[in-house]
Amino acid sequence: MERTRTRSRRTVAVVAACAAGLLMVSGCASAHGGKAAQQRAAALAAGHANTPRIKIAMITHSAPGDTFWDLVRKGAQTAASKDNVDLIYASDPNSANQANLVQNAIDQKVDGIAVTLADPNAMKNVVAEAEKKGIPVVGLNAGETAWQSEKLLEFFGQDESIAGEAFGRKLNSTGAHHDLCVIHEQGNVSLEQRCAGIKKTFKGKTDILYVNGADMPSVKSTITAKLQQDHSIDVVATLGAPFALTAVQAVSDAGSKAKVATFDLNQDLVNGIKAGSIEFAVDQQPYLQGYLAIDGLWLYKYNGNFSGGGTQPVLTGPAFVDKSNVATIAKFAANGTR
Amino acid sequence: MSETTPEGSGDFEPELTGSSTEQAPIVELRGAGKSYGNVLALHGVDLAVRPGTVTCVLGDNGAGKSTLIKIISGLHQHTEGDYLIDGEPVRLANPREALARGIATVYQDLATVPLMPVWRNFFLGSELTRGVWPLRRLDIARMKATCEEELRRMGIALNDMERPIGSLSGGQRQSVAIARAVYFGARVLILDEPTAALGVKQSGVVLKYIAAARDRGLGVIFITHNPHHAFMVGDHFSVLRLGTLELSAARADITLDQLTHHMSGGAELDALKHELAQVAGVDTGKAPDAER
Amino acid sequence: MADATAPAAPPAKDTPPHTTRRSPLRRLLARPEVGALVGAIVVYLFFFAVAPPFRQLDSLATVLYQASTIGIVALPVALLMIGGEFDLSAGVAVITSALTASELSWQLTQNIWVGVFAALAVSLAVGALNGFLLMRTGLPSFLVTLGTFLMLQGLNLAVTKLLTGNVATDSISNMDGFNQARKVFASTVDIGGVDVKITVLWWLGFAVIATWVLLRTKFGNWIFAVGGDRASARSVGVPVGFTKIALFMSVGFAAWFVGMNQLFSFDTVQSGEGVGNEFLYIIAAVIGGCLLTGGYGSAVGAVIGAFIFGMVTQGIVYANWNPDWFKFFLGVMLLAATLVNLWVRRQATRR
Numbered sequence: 001m002e003r004t005r006t007r008s009r010r011t012v013a014v015v016a017a018c019a020a021g022l023l024m025v026s027g028c029a030s031a032h033g034g035k036a037a038q039q040r041a042a043a044l045a046a047g048h049a050n051t052p053r054i055k056i057a058m059i060t061h062s063a064p065g066d067t068f069w070d071l072v073r074k075g076a077q078t079a080a081s082k083d084n085v086d087l088i089y090a091s092d093p094n095s096a097n098q099a100n101l102v103q104n105a106i107d108q109k110v111d112g113i114a115v116t117l118a119d120p121n122a123m124k125n126v127v128a129e130a131e132k133k134g135i136p137v138v139g140l141n142a143g144e145t146a147w148q149s150e151k152l153l154e155f156f157g158q159d160e161s162i163a164g165e166a167f168g169r170k171l172n173s174t175g176a177h178h179d180l181c182v183i184h185e186q187g188n189v190s191l192e193q194r195c196a197g198i199k200k201t202f203k204g205k206t207d208i209l210y211v212n213g214a215d216m217p218s219v220k221s222t223i224t225a226k227l228q229q230d231h232s233i234d235v236v237a238t239l240g241a242p243f244a245l246t247a248v249q250a251v252s253d254a255g256s257k258a259k260v261a262t263f264d265l266n267q268d269l270v271n272g273i274k275a276g277s278i279e280f281a282v283d284q285q286p287y288l289q290g291y292l293a294i295d296g297l298w299l300y301k302y303n304g305n306f307s308g309g310g311t312q313p314v315l316t317g318p319a320f321v322d323k324s325n326v327a328t329i330a331k332f333a334a335n336g337t338r
Numbered sequence: 339m340s341e342t343t344p345e346g347s348g349d350f351e352p353e354l355t356g357s358s359t360e361q362a363p364i365v366e367l368r369g370a371g372k373s374y375g376n377v378l379a380l381h382g383v384d385l386a387v388r389p390g391t392v393t394c395v396l397g398d399n400g401a402g403k404s405t406l407i408k409i410i411s412g413l414h415q416h417t418e419g420d421y422l423i424d425g426e427p428v429r430l431a432n433p434r435e436a437l438a439r440g441i442a443t444v445y446q447d448l449a450t451v452p453l454m455p456v457w458r459n460f461f462l463g464s465e466l467t468r469g470v471w472p473l474r475r476l477d478i479a480r481m482k483a484t485c486e487e488e489l490r491r492m493g494i495a496l497n498d499m500e501r502p503i504g505s506l507s508g509g510q511r512q513s514v515a516i517a518r519a520v521y522f523g524a525r526v527l528i529l530d531e532p533t534a535a536l537g538v539k540q541s542g543v544v545l546k547y548i549a550a551a552r553d554r555g556l557g558v559i560f561i562t563h564n565p566h567h568a569f570m571v572g573d574h575f576s577v578l579r580l581g582t583l584e585l586s587a588a589r590a591d592i593t594l595d596q597l598t599h600h601m602s603g604g605a606e607l608d609a610l611k612h613e614l615a616q617v618a619g620v621d622t623g624k625a626p627d628a629e630r
Numbered sequence: 631m632a633d634a635t636a637p638a639a640p641p642a643k644d645t646p647p648h649t650t651r652r653s654p655l656r657r658l659l660a661r662p663e664v665g666a667l668v669g670a671i672v673v674y675l676f677f678f679a680v681a682p683p684f685r686q687l688d689s690l691a692t693v694l695y696q697a698s699t700i701g702i703v704a705l706p707v708a709l710l711m712i713g714g715e716f717d718l719s720a721g722v723a724v725i726t727s728a729l730t731a732s733e734l735s736w737q738l739t740q741n742i743w744v745g746v747f748a749a750l751a752v753s754l755a756v757g758a759l760n761g762f763l764l765m766r767t768g769l770p771s772f773l774v775t776l777g778t779f780l781m782l783q784g785l786n787l788a789v790t791k792l793l794t795g796n797v798a799t800d801s802i803s804n805m806d807g808f809n810q811a812r813k814v815f816a817s818t819v820d821i822g823g824v825d826v827k828i829t830v831l832w833w834l835g836f837a838v839i840a841t842w843v844l845l846r847t848k849f850g851n852w853i854f855a856v857g858g859d860r861a862s863a864r865s866v867g868v869p870v871g872f873t874k875i876a877l878f879m880s881v882g883f884a885a886w887f888v889g890m891n892q893l894f895s896f897d898t899v900q901s902g903e904g905v906g907n908e909f910l911y912i913i914a915a916v917i918g919g920c921l922l923t924g925g926y927g928s929a930v931g932a933v934i935g936a937f938i939f940g941m942v943t944q945g946i947v948y949a950n951w952n953p954d955w956f957k958f959f960l961g962v963m964l965l966a967a968t969l970v971n972l973w974v975r976r977q978a979t980r981r
Contacts, residue, residue, distance in 0.1 A: 030741050030806040065787045065902020070797040186957075209947065210956070214903050215910075216896055217888075218943065221696035225944040228692060229683040242798065242900050249895070253692070253825070268801050268898060336796045434867070449865040451858035453925045454851075462855050463867035465848045475846045 048082060051302050055086040056294055057105035061098050061118035061142065062091040067241060068264050068286050072141065074337055075290030083298040095122035102126040112136045112297035117143025118189060124150055136300050140293040142190055144313055153300060154307045156292040158284040158317035160190045163263065164197015166318040167237065167282050171261065174279060176235040177204040180226060184213030184243050191239050194263060198237060219243060220250050227254035235259045241266040248277045265321060270333040273326045284317030287337050362425065363388045364557050365410060365441065365526050369419035372405050379405045380581045387526055387557040392548060394560045394568035396601050397578035403561050406578065407528055410559065411443040412436035440525035444515045444532065452504025456496060457485040459503045460518050492517040492550050509540035513547040526557040533567050545571050565598045577601055662919030663931035665970035670934050677945035684948040687824045694826065697940030698833035701933055702888050704914035705840045706880040708932035711915050713877045714857030714924030715771035717760060719779040720881050721907030726782050727753045727889030728899040729790055732799040742807030750886050757882025761875030783905060790901035803897040816894040829891050840929035853877065858925025913964055914939050938963065
């Protein structure tokens, strides 16, 4: 009792002191964490090409602020600075708007376009127009089934269904019987494909749960509710790294024993895998997708190379990250590039 | 805060325009006028408002009635002549200042919030509170009781102070607005066309409350274009025409017919009748002297 | 000139039956939150019947948590709507607040509380800016706050990216003050064996304060007045600008609080989040009986609205239904709530 009181009194004191500390900032310096503690690894920097500067546009269907697409962009940026490329990055989740952005790039007379075919039909006309104007177009991430018919030069990525299927097989090896596939954006094709892939190969039962990805507390309580409703769920599969960490909290709130596995990576997730709160993550290496797409266009421009001979995609995944290999990944994830 | 009774009267009477046997005017205009740029909206108007009397201001649309109200209520400032309150020349900066001197205006839109209960409307902007901050709260019981009592004193019987004021009839709402002005210390009440949008019966209700306010010692300025309404309650009549005073007469010096005649344009209307008869052979014998 | 001639004498004609006391039922129906309350009971009984897991107290705690994170912001949003205005920036303002606290503490390596209070200042400033722009420009709040909504959305992303190079903030869970702050904003309290999130208690506490302010203070009277008839309110001396700016700032305060809950629950903040939540707050307020046109509504109603929202969101999961239908149910509820409100309003203003 006495101890609690002292502690709460101390809390009040610290709070008050820190309110004043807004004026005298240094008084409240945190002894732990923060930027001061971050050891910034040297940014990925390869050599620098001396080919003439060219302009390449990357147009994706990313929503603003998406962690995954941020990595794709970083990869593309790294390749661009290495290859002396002026990178124009633009994105819009609405396919009609995305097509307009491609048209915009064509109007700018870029030397190459990297595009995602989340909605192949919407992109068909603008891609054809780019090709007519002699602008090489490569695909990345989404559109593994359509890139050949739309005559894209090459394709870097990983089919979402294949990744889902691999995920399902991996789940089989953990001995799970009933998984919950959490879709954080209702109606998103690639997310639905991932869950469909899991369902295909996973031997147990697969349930799908839609949550509002734009509202974390809602994600948490919805997963909690589902786990309370169905106690037989023994693994939660999330489709994005931030949701996996939330799912871990939901599992403990619901008093469930379910494990959590996820698609995609970020630094906190790597720590989660290290700590054992997250079983594994399947990584399609977005950084690599972005990097290869730009590098591929550059190689085509200056050396006529292209991967896969126009028939085979370049697969960037699935790569699994679990306790056995997390240590090697961890330092890259800390840089925000994995 | 209780109702304000008229100032002690009769002890000293400065020489004034009009009859000198009555109480000193609270509000007085002497040759007042207002021009907006080059446009002369009001010119040379004399007006005196005494406690316990109803001064009617009549006139057609565009006669300068609203300019006159705006000057008295402090919304606009006069550009010629004098405006005196309690015999002292003033130049009011805004309606708040007018209110502080006891001059309250009840506009046609009444300044009530339809969905709020009667008692909340009554005290809106001048709520009674009790307790100390941060626990200072509305003194609801006192406000309801005061509101009910004040309304009763004006002859308005409402049992349910929680009723949204929007559910009252037009006349009742008008009356609540009048009662509110009276309660908050108005000595002069300016009523802007209070009967304009009302039917005969509701108009009667409002006229009754005008009389009630007068009997409580307020000076009432009753703006209207209806000479019949004016004549029922008025003690003094001023008819405005094209921005100037066409007529200023005490009740004793005028009949309803004369008032109606002046109100409807008087001599000009006679000329118009004559013209019409010549031009189109209109049967003007039956043309009414007044619109209403 | 005595009271003898006062018209108090024969008021018989002026008090026809319609001015007599309304029946208790009519008076009850005139309460803004009644429609929502009836709806809440129906929804509760419904899910109680069809979804066995919904009956557990643990489940109720989950529902309440979901409801509280919407409801805390829905409270001032409801007051703001009663005051006649919208705030479309509330959803992203939550994230702005969380980002500010997180980034400030982390980038400057300060105690968490420095960031927390800085975030409060920023949130209140955003609210004040909304209110100030509204009063200054005379534009509808829908437009003004749509502007700030977009600006904040952009700022959230751009500043986060600028500072961290990522689209999410770094974890602050190991920094000084984090555990204290978590106790305040994101802990769990054991109530009779059920783990209840502390936000639920804060929510109910705020609801009591909001109700008291609305119904029992001068300021509450002004809120109804500025929303019901702005010109009338001004002409009887209600400080319209002050009232509206204060309301926007109270939304800022709530956004700050929920932002802190989010930050200390999840350690990091995704900069793109929060979009769309502004409508959930408005939905909760409208289900709870607030009129879109202002001047009418209640804080209790917003609580019930958020609770209904939480029950439907989680109830569909507990009932193990096809979640594809969730948005449809939500749409039906919103329409039904609006119709009930319309009907209630008619009852209230009927002669």
